[in-house]
Amino acid sequence: MTSPHKLEWVRTPQQARSRETLERLLDAAEAVLAEGGLEGASVSEIARRAGSSVGAFYARFHDKEGLLRYLFERFDEQAEATAVVALEPARWDGVPLREALETMLRFLVDVLHEKRGLLGAMLTRMPTLPALGLLGDRLLGRVSGLVLALLRARGATVDRPDPAAAVRTAVWLVFGALELRAVAAGHAKPRESDDDVAAELAELCVRYLGLVEPKPAKRSDRRPPRPKARPRTSTRQTTEQPS
Amino acid sequence: MTSPHKLEWVRTPQQARSRETLERLLDAAEAVLAEGGLEGASVSEIARRAGSSVGAFYARFHDKEGLLRYLFERFDEQAEATAVVALEPARWDGVPLREALETMLRFLVDVLHEKRGLLGAMLTRMPTLPALGLLGDRLLGRVSGLVLALLRARGATVDRPDPAAAVRTAVWLVFGALELRAVAAGHAKPRESDDDVAAELAELCVRYLGLVEPKPAKRSDRRPPRPKARPRTSTRQTTEQPS
DNA sequence: TGTACATCAGTGAACGCGCGTTCACTGATGTAC
DNA sequence: TGTACATCAGTGAACGCGCGTTCACTGATGTAC
Numbered sequence: 001m002t003s004p005h006k007l008e009w010v011r012t013p014q015q016a017r018s019r020e021t022l023e024r025l026l027d028a029a030e031a032v033l034a035e036g037g038l039e040g041a042s043v044s045e046i047a048r049r050a051g052s053s054v055g056a057f058y059a060r061f062h063d064k065e066g067l068l069r070y071l072f073e074r075f076d077e078q079a080e081a082t083a084v085v086a087l088e089p090a091r092w093d094g095v096p097l098r099e100a101l102e103t104m105l106r107f108l109v110d111v112l113h114e115k116r117g118l119l120g121a122m123l124t125r126m127p128t129l130p131a132l133g134l135l136g137d138r139l140l141g142r143v144s145g146l147v148l149a150l151l152r153a154r155g156a157t158v159d160r161p162d163p164a165a166a167v168r169t170a171v172w173l174v175f176g177a178l179e180l181r182a183v184a185a186g187h188a189k190p191r192e193s194d195d196d197v198a199a200e201l202a203e204l205c206v207r208y209l210g211l212v213e214p215k216p217a218k219r220s221d222r223r224p225p226r227p228k229a230r231p232r233t234s235t236r237q238t239t240e241q242p243s
Numbered sequence: 244m245t246s247p248h249k250l251e252w253v254r255t256p257q258q259a260r261s262r263e264t265l266e267r268l269l270d271a272a273e274a275v276l277a278e279g280g281l282e283g284a285s286v287s288e289i290a291r292r293a294g295s296s297v298g299a300f301y302a303r304f305h306d307k308e309g310l311l312r313y314l315f316e317r318f319d320e321q322a323e324a325t326a327v328v329a330l331e332p333a334r335w336d337g338v339p340l341r342e343a344l345e346t347m348l349r350f351l352v353d354v355l356h357e358k359r360g361l362l363g364a365m366l367t368r369m370p371t372l373p374a375l376g377l378l379g380d381r382l383l384g385r386v387s388g389l390v391l392a393l394l395r396a397r398g399a400t401v402d403r404p405d406p407a408a409a410v411r412t413a414v415w416l417v418f419g420a421l422e423l424r425a426v427a428a429g430h431a432k433p434r435e436s437d438d439d440v441a442a443e444l445a446e447l448c449v450r451y452l453g454l455v456e457p458k459p460a461k462r463s464d465r466r467p468p469r470p471k472a473r474p475r476t477s478t479r480q481t482t483e484q485p486s
Numbered sequence: 487t488g489t490a491c492a493t494c495a496g497t498g499a500a501c502g503c504g505c506g507t508t509c510a511c512t513g514a515t516g517t518a519c
Numbered sequence: 520t521g522t523a524c525a526t527c528a529g530t531g532a533a534c535g536c537g538c539g540t541t542c543a544c545t546g547a548t549g550t551a552c
Contacts, residue, residue, distance in 0.1 A: 285505060297507080298508085306506075
């Protein structure tokens, strides 16, 4: 809400009441998208689910496109903020690389499944909205950079001529596969368990990147991993920095 | 046209003239899907592009849903038939595994890009049409089986506890990543060249599966690879067996 | 604190547009004798 | 081969429905004095 460029997509609320309405509309939109896809997400349905009205919707957004753009941009911001927190080297002090990878990937499986409605909508809109592709590209680049930094901070070596490019490809592979899985899933549970998928993707990273970690110093203060940060639920903005 | 279950989605044409109209409608539908996605693919637009009329459309299909189901099923059949031909061990006699992989993956990049409209539509419809997910699952299983058979026929070893599962995962990764790339691309050219992508995916397969091929027998009749089979353009059915 | 007024927020019926679908009709093809 | 009829194929205007969007109106909140 504080970033000024968002004024393009949403009419800034002036009172607490309308801010709440806005949040409810956003939550409802994501819920409806997850259940019925873009086709089931009519403005009246979104308003109904939010316990609001069509008029209230248009008091907040210039048009339906505005809602979608706002949701996409918010997703991008939340994803990046979460990645920054999750990939901070300090968070994984004393945790073996493979375990760290698995924990992160398991988390990613859940997030992408939760956001499958939004992801599906983004995929649908991508051919028409080239800016969306750029958004995805930017996020991919940002996450890859963070992963590379994390690996370097741990002193892990990547057995590839161009580690940066290889990491980028690995991130792309993981996102592509999980996005396909999440969007294709619908409500049905896929055949492989989420844990198995996370473990396999960790295996993929280790093998594809040729990851080797230096022997850990046998410190006695090895802490167990702290629980991973969850992305903010859509009722709050996630622009604050990681602590 | 010969498989009887298709009668559900399409009204079998009786004359050559109407068969041609049907083909033109199908081609137009794919073209329109590729350009404007599901949203741009109205019945009147499809008919217009086919140089036909709305009435002619409904003479062939019960409804719009019928067209989509037919296209999806035809894609599935063509994909499977192409996979059978492309993954036949004899085709790759004397070709090193890595080169074979790269050639096949390069081909896959092109096909998925060509079919990006249809793939996008399938992704959009998947949450609503659970049958589509099953279709994808079946194809994934079938292709994985063929890949595994090809590897075995060549005497290549897979350094994984459960080779079948690992191959399946690899196929899933490749499809997911390429589908994301193709659908997200729209008309813009992605940053990495198609050749680079194919090479990287080959690297992925070799490393992730721990592929090792036995030294080739130094036969003098080592033939160069025959050109890969192209999938049939939509003006012909692809139910014939590989020669 | 109380009152008057301006602005913000929300409501839901109404409108117009584009879509999927139908249908009365015309033209082309095949068949019987 | 020619003619009469039946069926197949195609046309495009018309219909109805649901969608996105607007707007006249009511209610809530904030502010000036």
